[in-house]
Amino acid sequence: MGVYVFRCLHGPYVKVGHHQVTRRRPNAYYRVAGRGFESVIHPDELTGFLYVEHLQLEGWYPTLAREHETEIHRAYKHGKIGEFHPLDDMPSILQRLDSMGPRVNIGSASRRRAIRWGYKQVRRARRRAAG
Numbered sequence: 275m276g277v278y279v280f281r282c283l284h285g286p287y288v289k290v291g292h293h294q295v296t297r298r299r300p301n302a303y304y305r306v307a308g309r310g311f312e313s314v315i316h317p318d319e320l321t322g323f324l325y326v327e328h329l330q331l332e333g334w335y336p337t338l339a340r341e342h343e344t345e346i347h348r349a350y351k352h353g354k355i356g357e358f359h360p361l362d363d364m365p366s367i368l369q370r371l372d373s374m375g376p377r378v379n380i381g382s383a384s385r386r387r388a389i390r391w392g393y394k395q396v397r398r399a400r401r402r403a404a405g
Contacts, residue, residue: 276336277343278302279367283330284323286361289316292343295336299391301380302334307392308399315356326389333368337375346370 280289280302293305303326310325335342346367353360359367371377 275339276302276334277338277340277346277371278305278331278335279333279364279371280306280329281332281361281364282320282323282358283328285317285320287317287320287355287358288332288361288364288367289329289358290343290346290367291357292338292340299388301336301384301388302331303380303385303388304391307388308395309392316358317355320358326385326392331380331385332364333371334378334380335371335375336378338371342371342374 276293276295278289278291278293280291281287282289289311291305293299293302295301299305306324306326306329311329312321312324316324347354347357349370350359350363350367353363368377
């Protein structure tokens with residue numbers, strides 16, 4: 275498990291969530307690479323802008339658990355829409371998560387691998403849907 279913080283590039287929000295780490299999906303980019311965050315409760319102004327190309331990973335904490343994510347959501351309720359928090363809360367959220375566990379940088383090569391994986395997942399899903 276791990277906790278991530280993505281900054282939305284098209285609105286004043288950050289998305290805090292968790293991702294189940296596996297050998298095939300080793301970092302937070304895999305959570306958003308295929309389907310994005312369109313299926314979760316989000317601010318209306320972000321509709322259509324919740325895919326990997328519209329998000330910047332600001333924090334990845336692979337040793338943290340879902341309980342840590344829940345703690346953040348409970349502590350930062352003002353202005354929250356689903357799991358999206360006002361951008362102004364980001365420094366404080368990151369500081370709090372930093373106190374809970376180490377932040378790990380994900381390089382651009384790992385990001386690109388996740389994006390390629392996501393595109394393959396979308397293509398497979400479309401082929402299955404087409405019958």
